[in-house]
Amino acid sequence: MQKFIAIALLAIFVFPLQMNAQEEEKGGEFSIDINLRPRFEYRNGYSYPRLETDKPSAFISNRARIGANFDNGFLSARIAAQDISVWGQKRQNDNDGARTTMHEAWAQMRHDGFFAKIGRQSLSYDDGRILSESSWTPTGIWHDAVKLGYENPMNTIHLALAYNQSREKTNEGTFYEPVGQPYQNMQMAWYQYRNPTGFTASALFVNLGFETGDPATGNEPANSKKVYMQTMGTNIGYKNNIWNVMGTFYYQTGTNSNDEKVNAYMLALRGRYAFKPQLFLYGGTEFHPGQDPDSEKVTRMDLLYRSNHSFMGSMDYFRGYDYYGVWDKYIGLNWNPWKKLGLDLRYHHFSSQQPIDVDGTNKKVLGSEIDFTFTYPIRKHIMLEGGYSFMLATDAMPIAKDRPGNPDSWQDWAYVSLTINPTIFKSRF
Template sequence: MKKIYLFIIAIVLLIPENMVFAQAGGDFFMKAQIRPRFEFNHGAKLPLREDDKPIAFISNRARLTLGYDNGFLSMGLSGQDISLWGQKPQVDDAPNFTLNEAWAKLTQNNWFLQLGRQALSYDDGRILGSPDWHQASRWHDALKMGFDNKEHRLHLVLAYNQMPKSPRQGTFYEFGGQPYKLMQTAHYLYNNNKNFTGSLLFMNLGFQAGTEAEPSINNMQTAGTNLIYNIGNLNLVGSFYYQMGKSAAGLDLSALMGNFKGEYKFTPTFSAALGADYLSGDDKTSEKFNAFNPIYGTNHKYYGTMDYFYASPFGDYGLLDFYGSLVFKPANKFTIDLAAHSFFAQQPVYVNGEEKKGLGTEIDLTVTYPILSYITLQGGYSMMFGTDAFFQIKGGDKNRIQNWMFISLNVNPTILKSKF
């Protein structure tokens, strides 16, 4: 930690005196967001059992965001209230308003330092992303610093988490806040070629272990690359990650994740894609734990919108996901996205003593219509056709229909903009 403090002090000392006191010429904005979403859940995340009943509810995000930028100093402050309609009493004095962003950023000659509560998202968000689908989204309390220009980007992210403590308790981090105690992440992006983009990611997560009397840290490392290549109307994307070190539970790790996607744009209004995702499961014959953990990825975006895999528990079987999608844009940014997933367990599932891997097929339909630039209407419908192995893993009744639908209205205007 001493090195971090010395780095911050050095940055401050290098700031020109006239810039320290200059605040003129800044831009200020205020945005508001109201996002109610109706959902009819007939087996999403957790398949319905024989006597289970479907649920219907409306969740809501109410968010207010403030931003300031004068070229050298930029700041972001965002607060939100997340709830279900009817969840709160009419007279409510509970402290429900939460800051999801509160950061300050200093920028000079492409170098920057950003400190505070902030979203972290790199590459396609499979490892570290900001899941906007979730009403609360996700944030980290961290220091981010690095170099940015049009051709290269190098970021270093450092985090240290703690709960309120007395001097007698030391720095043992009790579960209940962020899932990790320590985090160090390095990310490099190469973007000096109009057809090719490549990046490297290394992340170390330190999980609190032991006791207050004898604390220890379990460190888990994830390293990998993300590659994008464009050939005319064909877009190719692939990534590979390896996980090592120790899990939060202290198990020795050796796990793999890989994915590949090819997308072709036939016309300005029609495109199609095929892809596959591989996440290793735990091989019971191995001395190490082999189930890959996508950590803080945007799982809803990749493994089916019914959130059966990684967005909700399903054991340590791992996953193979072969998928295809068709995207239509018939008029005025109106978008119809139809996707199909064929799921397999990477490790065998035993059903009545018989080894199986096929989990089933999920169909996802999403329709998006921007009413105005700041008002978007979106709806979707999904259905899962699960196998015996799927219901062995997730539970539920294979004779019941498992489906889900949603309708969301996102109102997100900029209500104030000022330059001074």
Template sequence: MRQTILFVTLGSLFSILSLNAQNGQNTFTIDTQLRSRAEYRNGALSPRSEGDHPAFFINNRARFSLGYQRERLQMKLSAQHVGVWGQDPQIDRNGRFALNEAWAKIDLGKGLFAQLGRQPLVYDDERLLGSLDWNVAGRFHDALKLGYKREQHQVHLVLAFNQNDEKVKETYYAVGGQPYKTMQTLWYNGQYGTHLNASILFMNIGLETGEPGTDTKKQRGKTTYMQTAGTYITYTSGKWLLSGSGYYQFGKKRVGRIDEPRTVSAYMLGLKADYEINRQWSVSLLSDYLSGDPDSEKVTTFDPLYGTHHKFYGGMDYFYASAYNKGLWDKQLGLTFRPKASLVCSLNYHHFSTTYDVKAVDRSEGRSIGSEIDLQTDYTIAKDVKITLGYSIMLGTKYMDAIKGGNHNAWQDWGWLSININPRILFAKW
């Protein structure tokens, strides 16, 4: 009886809020998401060896998000449970349910704002900072974001400082939560006319290099800093969309022994051209060059940091999304077909090569490591229900074996089927 009264009361309250005038000062939303993805892996992330059997599993994301907004204040709380079907017991008293977002944004007036808490950091094309939505868990940061926006220009300053616990002394940070100890990012974006949009980004990452112990000097939490600076530019002209990015990394980074950081000098260049043939067909051409030479005395391997790597370097995630810390040149040709608004089909061809000479088992040297073909179909059943089907193959060379292992003569492929259901179940103003 008490449960019935509670549900009736809540239902009446939500109905009253929903029916109130739409010019209210307070907005409350409830959003949900259930995303299940079945994957067949027969050489995904790393090449398989001859005789290795394929893997098959289904992962799942369940999210529940509360949003609140009024004049000069916005808040969001979002909790999620992620995992693989069968990973948790039927009777589970220690379920994994955690906050993936918990932030408040305060309007300070005159175009200024402050956003504090656990939040995604998504900038430009997500090359260096992205939501990583492909991953079942996503990517989130604990940070303070300060911003200013005026007409067609905006500036953000992001600040973060991480620790493992509430300590009594010292600031040594053993990586296990966030991958960095400190982070400061300055980002500017401007819209110039109707065709040109440009961003400039500077990021300073502090990484722990000391180690805890009895020696006082080692306990102090020594930090080295690596900087990344660059730009992302887009230009539209008729049926063309041209985009380019360029970043340079410098400073210090730990490699090998944690108390011996090395000088960093690395860069990346990316160029992409999209052309809309008609309302149904479009093509794209892309070239991404990320420096890296494992034999260099300096750290010359460009680190794409905390971006959405799955978006750029092939669907099978051989590079950066999995273990790979060397240079890469990715050439890509894409074709997209939209027969109707609810259906999108894409075909992408990648050719990968290293930026340094690779020595194969037969002692020959080369740089071409393989080609990847990605197929994907997205079908929108309803405004908040979408099914996606994907299939990829990797045609590696003997030089792929040298850098990633496995056997390039073995067939490498990967397929997946995903359903994403994300309705907004309540929107109220009062």
């Protein structure tokens, strides 16, 4: 893996030499932007069923980011710091900066469709089902990586490489304690083809390396080894002014971070129909088999570093790695009654793939969820959004969520969020 990283770094250093010697860089643009997002949440059965003895919770979380950007056409760069906290969580004279970190720190060189990007960056592909920036979560998801690629109007190919260590080491080997990223090394390849008729097809491959066992300590030799897990899949779709249809398939094999053999997959199909530019009907299905009790391998698929909130309901009950599996069927309506206001109403029906024993009876139906959301841009750079969801769970849901007991009959969740993201300074030179 170290050799792959060295080759990628060499490619980045040689990349500027590929420029035409006659070409001169002429100035550039510098800007500073900020992003503030306070979000109120009311949780009364969010993520798992609330039992009758449980109490509702409410809080306000906040994300504050400030970023500096540079771009001269060939070279671009961004550095963005962020602070994440819940209102009231930090002391007024807080000296603990554990939740203040660098969210982005990268530089990129681009020429004739080729590019090379190095540093802390997000990796977001297709609909974010496997790799996503995960903007819903306050922290987001980033990777310290090298990314190389080529893009033209019909074809895009990206290659990403990452190699992690928990600290600087000398004569200690390369055992990685996952104090930061959950993997020790990563190799990723993504290709997308876009046809002017509206047809698109993409393929994603991710190879993750994990450390298992223990490192050497004192006179004790290491009993560790590196294992690798592969995730691969495709998204194939078609869209025009009326229809938008996409099919998804992913397969996972190899060995996971717990040194377990993996043989898992997932399927999804979704579509949208436009009655008019302001009114859409959409629906789809998503299938995750869960754990086969007769298999010696892990048959639950790990969806890696995705935006979980975008799939299988806003209340985040399911993550694809559920033991009994999940089959989600949904239908929704998206409406813009005014120029700015956006309304979305969605119904989910959840069932398990594996039967669940409920007092001696095998059941599969888990429940139904209703999600309502709205968005309204108050002014330029100011977005108001919110939502309300409730879950009507069956008696199989607490068992599926490993939450045995008598659940309360009403489970709901609500949020209101304000996003403020202006560019406060911009200059060309």
